Amino acid sequence: MRCARIKDHASFRPAADLLAVRDAEKPTPPGSEAAKEELAKAMALLLGRVKPNHQTGVAYSWAATEKPVRRHILNMAGLAPDRWESPIHSFTEAERLSMRRAVLRAITIYERALNAV
Numbered sequence: 001m002r003c004a005r006i007k008d009h010a011s012f013r014p015a016a017d018l019l020a021v022r023d024a025e026k027p028t029p030p031g032s033e034a035a036k037e038e039l040a041k042a043m044a045l046l047l048g049r050v051k052p053n054h055q056t057g058v059a060y061s062w063a064a065t066e067k068p069v070r071r072h073i074l075n076m077a078g079l080a081p082d083r084w085e086s087p088i089h090s091f092t093e094a095e096r097l098s099m100r101r102a103v104l105r106a107i108t109i110y111e112r113a114l115n116a117v
Contacts, residue, residue: 055089058088058089059087059088059089061088062087062088063087063088067084070084071084072106073099073102073103073106074099076102076103076105076106077095077098077099077101077102078098079091079095079098079099
């Protein structure tokens with residue numbers, strides 16, 4: 001089995017190597033022009049990206065939810081339960097927000113019941 005030797009310790013290496021590694025890891029000083037240029041490049045890449053469209057997944061999720069669950073969510077949100085067949089994007093933002101609040105309220109109630117059991 002190989003053992004560590006004292007001559008392998010970092011204190012026996014030339015200090016120039018250690019200082020070069022330390023200097024490479026120094027943070028960029030504030031106001032550095034090179035850093036500003038790199039930041040501008042990164043921001044340009046972020047601005048040019050195409051954001052994913054999740055509307056299809058949201059529509060499929062609502063459509064895949066069982067009929068009684070959709071009716072219950074609509075009823076808890078104070079909406080007409082007979083709109084359970086309506087696509088999710090046919091609801092206004094305010095209606096969808098009230099549906100989201102109703103679901104969160106139901107989750108809290110079921111979690112309390114689960115913790116009590």
